[in-house]
Amino acid sequence: MALIFGEPGLGKTKTSLWWIANNDGIFIRTKKLMTGRWLLEEIVAELGEQPARRVSELFRQAQDQLLERPRPIFVDEADYLTHDVRVLETLRDLHDVTGVPVIFIGMDHADKKLARYKHLFDRFSEIVKFNPLTEHDIRMIADQLCDVRLSDDAIQHIATQANRFRRVMVWLYRAEAVAKANSLKEV
Template identity: 35%
Template sequence: MRNITAPVKNVAKLAAQGKALLNAPMRLTHRLGLIHGETGLGKTTATAWFAIQHNAYYVRSMAAWRTPSALLRAICRELEIPPKRYIGDMLDTITNTLSRENRPLFIDEADYLVRFPDLRDTIMDLQDMSTVPIILVGMKEIKKEIKKSEKFDNRFLIDVEFKPLDMTDARLLTDKLCEVIVSDDLLADLYKYARGNTRRITTGLFRIEQVAAQLAVQSMDLANFRAAEGTYFLGVSA
């Protein structure tokens, strides 16, 4: 399996809107971004790719976080600066560093944070004081939490929703990632099983590669896969 990011529609949309956010004029002082969607659609992989492309900082939230201190300490670790004893001092140090280096900040699994008013306010303070773009990444339901605060909701300049892949995307993903040739009938079976879920498609492609390696072949179709595995992806026994 090739370790690359395929330019499927979700990734292309992130690249376009993300670039627009990063290049937004400074007079648009509130520069928050949102990336959201159901699990398994490739948000984290695409976000990590985009963050690397643009030299961004990247923090993953934890379910146990309940206070601004937990978030700020994690950001300090990412910025490689010593955490401070007091929240105000950490906030000043972080925002000064972000502003000086002019590097955006991604916060993944942000669903854990936006439920709490103090954490929402801390994110707004980070963006206001640093003026750099801050992009939150979360599940589909994160929008409902964000909209509970009009002040918070109004600060988002981009809203990138990841959706299930269509068949064109599935073929593109297959051709870019898979190191064996996958026939249309085998991909169609995998796509029906995965229902457009990127993670399931990728896992299925790995299975196809393993079967191809066992058979010492460079291409796989549905009949050969079924003969080797004893089943279709959809679970119909041979």
């Protein structure tokens, strides 16, 4: 099991979705009012099956599918699950029975919220905190994702305005629009 956490907009979800798109995993976005049953229904549906009616059957469906074809489960907005230990225990049980990785994705204080559940927290083999982007990070992102070359001054300007992936992407889109409107090869 693992935990990825950090402030909103740093790219935790996008990174997880990218990994899933290039590998074989499932993604569950939890909801504030999610129960254990609702969580199992979502997992079973993501595994490609019609969810059963009874909770015991739902668990068995998820277990059987994961044993037959093991895949990591990414659980986004994991902070929402800390209100009900039974929901967290359901994920721990699935991990224990199937051996599949379960990766929790949470906000800035998810580590502290989940640390209250020692039997779960002790299973995290990796805890990764996403931090705000540096100028170096922004340069790497721009070089890979932006359709126009950005000068060092442009990178510095973006760094003063945005240090989260989501906001940096807005600036990259703006740079591309300026370049296109003015026929520029570099902004």
